[in-house]
Amino acid sequence: MNDSTENNTATGPTQETVEKPQSRLRAAAEVIAQIPRNAYRSFIRMGYPTEVRQRLAMIVNNWFLHIHSTRVHPYSLRPQFTLGLGLLNLFLFLILLVTGIWLMFYYVPSPDEAYGRMQDFLNVVTFGRVMRNLHRWAAHAMVIAVVLHTCRVFYTAAYKPPREFNWVIGVVLLILTLALSFTGYLLPWDQLSFWAITVGANIIGYAPVLGAKFRLLLLGSDTVGGEALLRFYVLHVALLPTVAAVLIGYHFWRIRKDGGLARPQLKTSGLLKKPEAEVTIPSFPRVLYIEVLFLLLTTALLLLISLYWNAPLEPIADPNQPPNPSKAPWYFLGVQELVSYSAFWGGVVLPTLFVLGLLLLPYLDRDPRGVGVWFAKERMFVMVIWSLVWLVTIIFTVIGVYFRGPIWNFYWPWQNWPGP
């Protein structure tokens, strides 16, 4: 007790009445000081996990992380097995979401406004050009990455039981990726987008019975115009991304439920040393660190590309001035090339067979050999068929992109080149 308190007993306030406000103040200060820690603990309930049990709990108790399995097999972590292509798809999808929402703040889906908004976006809005580039290049990259991922899964026979249904989900994701890219193509409302969608919609219209009806449903009219722009916009920014996001989540959940990534019968295959073949390791923190690093690398690379290469914007769409030739988006040019031989066979029969073949593959190929191994010798026959189909698809696409000139005549790409 200090002197001043003693002196105050006769005339002034008591010891309690002096100390009470001080201790209340101290308690309040303590509560305030602890707000960040308590808020953090209310969200993340444990400290940084150092022991194995804590690491497993970290995955189970965290809503964001529990999409991972708690333990992972070292075989699945080998970069040469997955090539990181599934993750690359996920990250490109996320980049597309972020940049797409940014674009939505400025864009108006009407033929009178869309093109002007795109120009404003490129010339007036801060970071507008680079955000549009990011969106466009990520969309093209995702089309390529999703095809490569499909091929990786095929060549490692990862579609075989119990993963058949996840393959089917994947095929739907492949179609959704193309549909997302196709619907986004129209939005700039320039000559390129207008005529690419006109050609693409015509190809859809070739399908018997439902083709014309589906085309009308898609365009909302006989030709590409305001109705089509609005419908493509709603599909592109709301319906398709939502379905894709839900299916991607489901795809990941199925990977867990199917026992992680495909791997060979390790004990018998002798592919790994014995301890490695039997031991799984906690996913946290290694998998998370790999993912974050890969996300940063993907973003950095795409940003670099977007800083140097601008996505094209041609003159405003003019329904009376068709370019010669009018070409569909590049990933449909293989189909357009086929349609130039026969609308029915090229536009309907072969694409339908292609998609049906993809969907049914795991139910047709019941040979259990080769799971989790690249280019297993036992699967030579199916691998040759698969490679031939894709080779032909690529050749037709390249012809459509580079070797078709006015009135769809064959020409050498350098034919009209004025020279240096």
Ligand code: HEM
């Ligand atoms: C938006 C598109 C897609 C995303 C984001 C995605 C993502 C992933 C991821 C992250 C994995 C884990 C392994 C890896 O990174 O490769 C994976 C595995 C798998 N994906 Fe996809 N995927 C997509 C499309 C597809 C497609 C088009 C197919 C097939 C047609 C497919 C079939 C599979 C199968 C069967 C597995 C399990 C593979 C295994 O066990 O080794 N996915 N996917």
